[in-house]
Amino acid sequence: MQGATKQPIAVVIILYAFLIAVAITCLLPFYSMFITSTHANSDIARRLLLIPGDQFMANYERLIDTVNIWRGFLNTVFITVTATAINLYFAALGGYGFSKYQFRFKGFLFLFVLGTMMIPGQLGIIGFYKLMDAFHMLNTYWPLILPSIYNAFGIFLMKQFADSSVPTEIIESGRIDGSGELAIFHRIVLPLMGPAMATLGIFAFIGKWNDFLNPMIILFDNELQTLPVMIASVKSQFSSDFGAQYVGIVISVVPILIFFSFMSKRIISGVAAGAVKG
Template sequence: MAKVITKGILYLFLVIVAASCLIPFYSMFVTSTHANSDIARKLLLIPGDQFFDNYNRLKDTVNIWRGFANTLFITVLSTILNVYFAALAGYGFSKYNFKYRNALFVIVLGTMMIPGQLGIIGFFKLMDSLNMLNTYWPLILPSIHNAFGIFLMRQFADSSVPTEIIESGRMDGYGELQIFNRIVLPIMSPALATLGIFAFIGKWNDFLTPMIILFDNNLQTLPVMIASLKSQFTSDFGAQYVGIVIAVVPVLVFFSFMSKRIIDGVAAGAVKG
């Protein structure tokens, strides 16, 4: 009987935690269905009937679906580059013995201590000298380097990629890149999924860099377009919340799609530990 009660209390606690995690999403959706006056003055608990009015104002103010497409294009390419090159570098640090390997790895990790905002002026000047301002290259190419991703992939390769299987590939005549692409990457898929979700969310929500690099409104990303709805004197809260709903949906879909791989990655790390 005590076990049943304990189990019931545990399940109740988990339900409460899950519900508390869903409250912000529910509040966001409910708020997007109300008029600006209600949003500013009331505590909103049930959906209203102003969603399409808010959406129409959003669509008339900014080219929201163009921004959605721009953000999706940048995010998908950046995530692919981020995950692949982080895996390649992490695998190299893990399985290749070369001079100053540990020192270089410490330097890579050291870059995590420097906030990216500190280098934004130098980054802007560099992109200007390369004639890359008002293009997507400054938003995509830096994704090749990700110190956290390299660290994550090295740790996973150390624990989950046997050296014997690499030697076996070499004996079969595979080149180093063939071994990485055909043998190592499938083994590292849980870690790839884990890093992919972080990379996707980080790039999807990126606000500062697109705002500084892109000047053409048709090239702007979704976060910048949504922020532009707020001026110095007025704020269209209803339209903003509809834009936030549109921006959050792809993240939820991507996370749901990758969640099984993420759980597999956590479980694999627990078993190895």
């Protein structure tokens, strides 16, 4: 009996030790980033940094002297929040349509949507630039926001979730009560798709927040540039200012961590609520 009671405890200890090791491994890059931002360029280039330094404010002052980092921060927040909201809404609308409606060529159109995921976005950057030039949208935020209306992965994710978690009976009940199709979608379907939208929101937010290529090509005015482009431009004629760049990276990463923390709680609460209802 004594050996039987000790074995589960040993397994639990090993499991917790493994999880702690995984957590430390995941957090180590963030720790290194914060620590590096507090040191001078000479220390960053010369040795491994494990303890905090005293150069954070000096690096920050050089950063704001080089670029308008907080203007870039606000630009990125506006673009990311707007594009993510549009992305989530239209992905949910498209996924719901493919899941619950019957129409001609439904299977072919859905396969076509999935097929576009195989085409790298970089292949169309020249055509996209010429199209935006023809529409006189260069050096504006429209080319960075409007493409978020279409997201093949988002439509696929929402369709799969709607197939399994949005009962057709609830939709039929809404129709019997006299609700229109959009009213059913807004009042019934969207709340049920909360966990899937939270998952997609994390991917969409991080992807748009870290977008570097499109803003660099589309935006010409420095005051309109986003945070990743501004951070990459923090360099002198012959060398990069690593200390200032790391401070900029810290400023850029903190909102992502906050957003991820908030949305992950939404995912967990939604899954738990679904389990209780089931």
